[in-house]
Amino acid sequence: MKRNDIILAPSILAGNHANLSESMKIIEDSGASWVHLDIMDGHFVPNLSFGPKIVADLRKISKLFFDTHLMLDNPQDFIEAFAKAGSNSITIHVEPEYDKLGTLKEIKQLGCACGIALNPGTNAESILPYLEEVDLVLVMTVQPGYGGQAFREEMLPKIAKINEWRTEKDLDFRLEVDGGINPEIAKRCWEEGADTFVAGTAFFRAENKKAFLEGLV
Numbered sequence: 001m002k003r004n005d006i007i008l009a010p011s012i013l014a015g016n017h018a019n020l021s022e023s024m025k026i027i028e029d030s031g032a033s034w035v036h037l038d039i040m041d042g043h044f045v046p047n048l049s050f051g052p053k054i055v056a057d058l059r060k061i062s063k064l065f066f067d068t069h070l071m072l073d074n075p076q077d078f079i080e081a082f083a084k085a086g087s088n089s090i091t092i093h094v095e096p097e098y099d100k101l102g103t104l105k106e107i108k109q110l111g112c113a114c115g116i117a118l119n120p121g122t123n124a125e126s127i128l129p130y131l132e133e134v135d136l137v138l139v140m141t142v143q144p145g146y147g148g149q150a151f152r153e154e155m156l157p158k159i160a161k162i163n164e165w166r167t168e169k170d171l172d173f174r175l176e177v178d179g180g181i182n183p184e185i186a187k188r189c190w191e192e193g194a195d196t197f198v199a200g201t202a203f204f205r206a207e208n209k210k211a212f213l214e215g216l217v
Contacts, residue, residue, distance in 0.1 A: 007174070007196045008213050009034035009067045012058075013049060014147045014200030020054070023204075024062050030209035034065040036178070036198045038144075039082070041072045044096060045145035052081040059086030067091070067198075069117065069178070071144050076103045083110035091115030091138050091176075094126050104133045115176070119144065120152055124161045134173050136196070137162055141189075142179030148201045151180030156192050163193025183215035190216075 010032055015023025027035050037058075040049040059066065068087035072078060075092040076099065082090055090107045094100060094116055107114035115136030116127050120143055127137060139159055142149035155177075163175055177189045178198035186197045197216060206212040 005195075006190065006216055007034055008032045008203075008216055009036040009065075009176070009196060009198045010203045011036040011038055011147070011178070011198050011200035013038040014204045020058060021061055024058060024064070026204070026209060028062065028064060030203075030213050032064070032213055034067050034196075035062070036200075037066055037068045037087070039068060039070050039072065039078075040145065044073045044093065045071045047145045052078070052085040055082060055087065056085040065089070067176075069115075069138065071117075072096075074098060076106075079103060079107050079112075080110060083107070083112050087112055089113035089115060089136060091117050091136060093117045093119070094130070095119060095122055100130060101133065104130060115173075120155060120179075124158045127162070128165070131165060131169065131171055131173065136174045136176055137166075138176045138178060138198075139194070140179055141177050141181070144179070149180055151185045155179075156188065159189055159194050160192040166193070183212065186216045 010027045012023050038049050040047045042048045066087045067089050068082050069091045073096050090112045104114045113135035116130045116134050117138035119140050141151050141155040174196045175194045176196035177194045181197050181199045182202040
């Protein structure tokens, strides 16, 4: 999880849900080493996706790094299930009311890397208490819930601020962005400090997936 190379984490949410194994193969064939798994509960975000069973089934057919993003009101109740299902990293949101610090520590105890995420309308300062505990910070660059949204330009200063804190505090978490990401947008986010890019709709619509990956910054 240490910061080094640029990473693309295609979101399987934008794949074919009638054939997720095929979507996983598309991601693997592109040369990507991560897959982003969006877990949505219909409460914290206005949509539903899938649960631990599907993650466990995907784990059986893939050696990709499972970047699991819990968009849940009560993520603390599900981290063990997703860890046992094969997640390599589990990211929780800062917005709901629960023991976030305790949950991050439990994720690590379960053998996974841990991350903290924040929505577009959430101030960057909200994650300051957790920066020394996490392996990843996820900046949502659209309001989560649905794919295909346009990147929100006003998120660039937030990315830059979090990167500034990372440098000032000599921390080594990855800085991930998710929402409206394509190679052009990725370059702009990279210039502000992002190093990990979630792409869903743009990735699966790209005619040449390898070229999409190679075109990142």
